[in-house]
Amino acid sequence: xxxxxxxxxxxxxxxxxxxxxxxxxxSESTRIVYRGxxxxxxxxxxxxxxxxxxxxxxxxxxxxxxxxxxxxxxxxLAVQQARLVGKEASLLAPVEPVVDTEPPVVxxxxxxxxxxxxxxxxxxxxxxxxGTPGIQTSTIAYSDGLRKITYASSIGSYxxxxxxxxxxxxxAVAKNDGEVQQSGVSIGSRGDFGVVEGLHDKxxxxxxxxxxxxxxxxxxxxEFTVILDPILAGVFTHEAFGHLSESDFLYENPRMxxxxxxxxxxxxxxxxxxxxxxxxxxRASYKYDDEGVPSTRSDLIKEGVLVGRLHSRxxxxxxxxxxxxxxxxxxxxxxxxxxxxxxxxxPGTMTFKDLIADVKEGIxxxxxxxxxxxxxxxxxxxxxxxxIRNGRVQELLRPVVLSGNLFTTxxxxxxxxxxxxxxxxxxxxxxxxxxxxxxxGSPHIRIRKCLVGGR
Amino acid sequence: MEELLEKAKKIAxxxxxxxxxxxxxxxxxxxxxxxxxxxxxxxxxxxRIIRNGRIGSSSTTRLDRLDSLVEQAVEMSEFGVxxxxxxxxxxxxxKVEVYDPxxxxxxxxxxxxxxxxxxxxxxxxxxxxxxxxxxxxSISQVNILNSKGVSASYKKSGFALDLDGTLIRGTDMLFxxxxxxxxxxxxxxxxxxxxxxxxxxxxxxxxxxxxESSPVVLTSRAVAGALVFPLTLALNxxxxxxxxxxxxxxxxxxxxxxxxxxxxxxTISFRPSSRAYDDEGIPSQKTPLIEKGVIANxxxxxxxxxxxxxxxxxxxxxxGSPNPSPATTLEVIGxxxxxxxxxxxNVEDGLLVFGLLGAGQGNIMGGxxxxxxxxxxxxxxxxxxxxxKDTMIAGNIYECLKSSLVLGNKAExxxxxxxxxxxxxxxxxxxxxxxxx
Numbered sequence: 075x076x077x078x079x080x081x082x083x084x085x086x087x088x089x090x091x092x093x094x095x096x097x098x099x100x101s102e103s104t105r106i107v108y109r110g111x112x113x114x115x116x117x118x119x120x121x122x123x124x125x126x127x128x129x130x131x132x133x134x135x136x137x138x139x140x141x142x143x144x145x146x147x148x149x150x151l152a153v154q155q156a157r158l159v160g161k162e163a164s165l166l167a168p169v170e171p172v173v174d175t176e177p178p179v180v181x182x183x184x185x186x187x188x189x190x191x192x193x194x195x196x197x198x199x200x201x202x203x204x205g206t207p208g209i210q211t212s213t214i215a216y217s218d219g220l221r222k223i224t225y226a227s228s229i230g231s232y233x234x235x236x237x238x239x240x241x242x243x244x245x246a247v248a249k250n251d252g253e254v255q256q257s258g259v260s261i262g263s264r265g266d267f268g269v270v271e272g273l274h275d276k277x278x279x280x281x282x283x284x285x286x287x288x289x290x291x292x293x294x295x296x297e298f299t300v301i302l303d304p305i306l307a308g309v310f311t312h313e314a315f316g317h318l319s320e321s322d323f324l325y326e327n328p329r330m331x332x333x334x335x336x337x338x339x340x341x342x343x344x345x346x347x348x349x350x351x352x353x354x355x356x357r358a359s360y361k362y363d364d365e366g367v368p369s370t371r372s373d374l375i376k377e378g379v380l381v382g383r384l385h386s387r388x389x390x391x392x393x394x395x396x397x398x399x400x401x402x403x404x405x406x407x408x409x410x411x412x413x414x415x416x417x418x419x420x421p422g423t424m425t426f427k428d429l430i431a432d433v434k435e436g437i438x439x440x441x442x443x444x445x446x447x448x449x450x451x452x453x454x455x456x457x458x459x460x461x462i463r464n465g466r467v468q469e470l471l472r473p474v475v476l477s478g479n480l481f482t483t484x485x486x487x488x489x490x491x492x493x494x495x496x497x498x499x500x501x502x503x504x505x506x507x508x509x510x511x512x513x514x515g516s517p518h519i520r521i522r523k524c525l526v527g528g529r
Numbered sequence: 530m531e532e533l534l535e536k537a538k539k540i541a542x543x544x545x546x547x548x549x550x551x552x553x554x555x556x557x558x559x560x561x562x563x564x565x566x567x568x569x570x571x572x573x574x575x576x577r578i579i580r581n582g583r584i585g586s587s588s589t590t591r592l593d594r595l596d597s598l599v600e601q602a603v604e605m606s607e608f609g610v611x612x613x614x615x616x617x618x619x620x621x622x623x624k625v626e627v628y629d630p631x632x633x634x635x636x637x638x639x640x641x642x643x644x645x646x647x648x649x650x651x652x653x654x655x656x657x658x659x660x661x662x663x664x665x666x667s668i669s670q671v672n673i674l675n676s677k678g679v680s681a682s683y684k685k686s687g688f689a690l691d692l693d694g695t696l697i698r699g700t701d702m703l704f705x706x707x708x709x710x711x712x713x714x715x716x717x718x719x720x721x722x723x724x725x726x727x728x729x730x731x732x733x734x735x736x737x738x739x740x741e742s743s744p745v746v747l748t749s750r751a752v753a754g755a756l757v758f759p760l761t762l763a764l765n766x767x768x769x770x771x772x773x774x775x776x777x778x779x780x781x782x783x784x785x786x787x788x789x790x791x792x793x794x795x796t797i798s799f800r801p802s803s804r805a806y807d808d809e810g811i812p813s814q815k816t817p818l819i820e821k822g823v824i825a826n827x828x829x830x831x832x833x834x835x836x837x838x839x840x841x842x843x844x845x846x847x848x849g850s851p852n853p854s855p856a857t858t859l860e861v862i863g864x865x866x867x868x869x870x871x872x873x874x875n876v877e878d879g880l881l882v883f884g885l886l887g888a889g890q891g892n893i894m895g896g897x898x899x900x901x902x903x904x905x906x907x908x909x910x911x912x913x914x915x916x917x918k919d920t921m922i923a924g925n926i927y928e929c930l931k932s933s934l935v936l937g938n939k940a941e942x943x944x945x946x947x948x949x950x951x952x953x954x955x956x957x958x959x960x961x962x963x964x965x966x
Binding site: 105109110112113114115116117118119120121122123133134135136137138139140141151152155156158159161189190193210211247249253254255256295296326327329330333407409446447448449450451452453472473475477478479481525526527 | 559560562563564565566567568569570571572573585586587588589590591592594597601604605608609610637638641659695697698699700701702704741767770771772773775850851852886892894895896899900901903918919921922923958960961
């Protein structure tokens with residue numbers, strides 16, 4: 075879809091809207107999936123489309139399409155819709171117009187790797203998987219994709235960004251007498267095929283773990299001291315706290331604003347939480363968000379106190395704060411909404427050994443299946459768990475589900491280790507936009523009185 | 530598209546072109562008022578070929594790129610999965626109505642009015658509630674052509690109402706909500722509004738959770754989130770072929786309480802999930818999955834049916850992937866004999882669950898369900914006495930649905946894809962923090 079800058083600029087003219095923006099996108103993706111011993115799917119998709127968003131008197135109109143023709147008509151429809159909605163004043167935080175072209179950041183470009191080589195690698199992983207006795211079935215799902223996004227707005231921004239993303243999910247299922255257990259890993263990268271290579275030992279470990287879980291006892295339900303590994307603590311940070319710092323939940327909700335008032339204490343002095351696409355080198359690192367706003371690095375909690383939050387232009391404008399470059403859209407079908415990027419707890423000074431030393435009875439929870447939040451309450455699932463007794467990690471337990479209330483749980487983090495690790499395998503969902511590439515991370519953390527669901 | 534099929538036929542033993550167009554118009558409400566109007570238009574074309582016995586597929590959203598589809602499908606077929614099926618001939622399709630011309634005629638203005646009136650009704654009684662909502666109309670066209678002569682197309686209309694309310698007191702947050710869908714315009718907002726008001730009314734008091742092994746009542750919406758997912762996963766032909774389903778070898782055996790029957794029925798007219806044929810052109814049918822506690826069938830698409838030496842149950846869905854996979858379309862759980870009202874009235878001390886957070890996260894294949902009780906209430910002496918917080922439930926369908934199952938006598942729609950009565954279960958573990966129980 076070769077559409078010139080002039081054509082877009084012309085399409086914007088003369089509509090009497092307070093603001094108009096357009097995104098045009100071209101994409102291609104490859105997907106290879108093994109289920110069980112056999113290849114299940116190998117397929118390629120190409121395509122893309124575009125969208126127009128218009129603002130009139132505070133009301134939004136949004137039009138998305140797969141056929142990028144008659145752009146002027148699409149703009150007209152979006153403005154008409156916005157006009158039906160708008161009844162107040164439009165307010166967007168001011169930003170400077172940006173004209174820029176951002177090439178893809180690639181280390182080992184997945185598009186340069188022949189399909190035959192990708193399949194060969196996955197074949198090897200599948201052989202390792204099935205070389206493990208006791209495996210009932212498995213999933214190995216690989217996908218990579220390229221998106222070339224052109225952003226233009228009525229304030230004169232014109233930005234071309236090309237993004238390469240890839241992901242690998244390996245999951246092993248073991249079964250015995252109707253009992254089923256599983257173990258898995260998710261890996262992702264912004265443009266480096268290298269991260270999915272050389273995982274033979276990791277795949278073996280996953281397969282063996284699934285089999286081992288069959289003979290593991292269940293954890294008791296109740297309140298325990300729980301130590302989370304960096305992966306699970308990262309998910310916790312994203313789910314339990316991160317979503318609450320997304321300002322679209324706050325900006326028109328006076329009571330939520332009171333709860334999330336800057337300066338409020340959420341945890342101890344050792345607790346520091348950060349989000350930012352300007353933190354380089356991670357899955358959700360980018361130069362501009364989907365409103366053409368430059369990315370930033372935001373301190374959310376500093377020494378236990380709430381100091382910042384994530385914004386789109388609208389939420390920043392209405393709250394009188396600065397935009398943070400966190401307005402993201404899954405693709406051209408969706409409007410940008412406030413999302414996290416790379417979110418993490420900053421490392422402390424203790425070692426893992428220090429954390430565990432005085433735990434008499436507790437649970438060491440590692441890895442993850444997923445997590446969900448409804449602001450105040452959250453639930454997240456560990457991939458595996460171990461009993462802790464008298465300062466030592468003991469036997470493997472069945473996976474546990476951890477759940478709690480954000481406000482008490484953050485207060486109950488009483489120790490943070492010094493071993494920060496980032497997990498690149500995350501796909502976040504919000505407002506029907508899933509999976510959006512995110513990364514999250516943490517050092518090992520210790521939570522007192524954490525609710526564990528078990529039987 | 531005929532041209533694309535012809536081109537594909539020249540280089541393959543079998544070829545199938547599947548394409549959809551869709552136009553969706555949502556009116557979206559935030560902070561008690563209309564916030565955004567949208568129009569979403571999309572086209573999607575998928576090509577699947579069987580070449581030298583192997584499957585190759587490709588897809589695009591761009592009608593000007595159809596030429597590259599054949600080339601890409603050929604490339605994929607070099608590495609492709611061996612096909613275990615032949616494409617079907619044109620079958621005899623049941624009559625399933627899924628298009629109401631009235632839906633296309635409803636105006637944006639009327640949709641906006643419906644949405645605002647839902648919000649206004651709730652706020653008239655609960656002015657402190659902050660509402661979000663949506664009114665959406667959609668029209669889609671689904672088409673399929675194959676080299677064996679399948680040539681079919683249907684038009685579908687959809688209409689959806691949803692309403693969510695948030696109530697915050699201090700750091701205490703309450704989320705309530707309900708939704709309704711149909712192929713026809715829904716002009717009666719009362720059921721959705723009444724449901725939301727009921728949820729707010731019962732939540733006026735917060736109380737402690739019931740004891741650990743109390744009975745748990747799942748509303749029809751909670752049945753969808755907690756039970757249907759693990760049940761459906763185990764009955765999926767894919768789980769059978771892979772050997773992961775705990776129900777392998779159990780066909781014809783009684784696994785669940787004899788009160789439990791479950792079937793998939795895409796032939797019910799005017800439900801947005803219904804259809805006369807599946808995404809491979811196989812006629813839709815009513816497929817019993819569990820009959821009086823006995824495992825009756827797994828459900829299949831063509832490929833998994835071929836692998837399992839069974840017949841496709843017309844359960845192929847594409848979900849935006851050029852390769853279909855087996856999925857249920859419209860699941861129905863058979864009604865029981867306990868009046869819906871009596872289900873709560875009969876509970877001495879227990880938990881009423883509307884929604885779970887993280888229900889799909891545990892060992893679903895193993896039958897586990899559970900999660901944080903996002904919206905739940907305590908029942909005492911047959912009465913709802915208040916909302917329960919900071920509570921988790923955990924259960925396993927192979928234990929909880931084995932016996933002493935109580936099913937309501939009137940099934941309710943949960944979205945477009947499930948019709949189920951509320952249920953009462955024993956054997957679920959309730960864990961909670963907070964005041965002594």
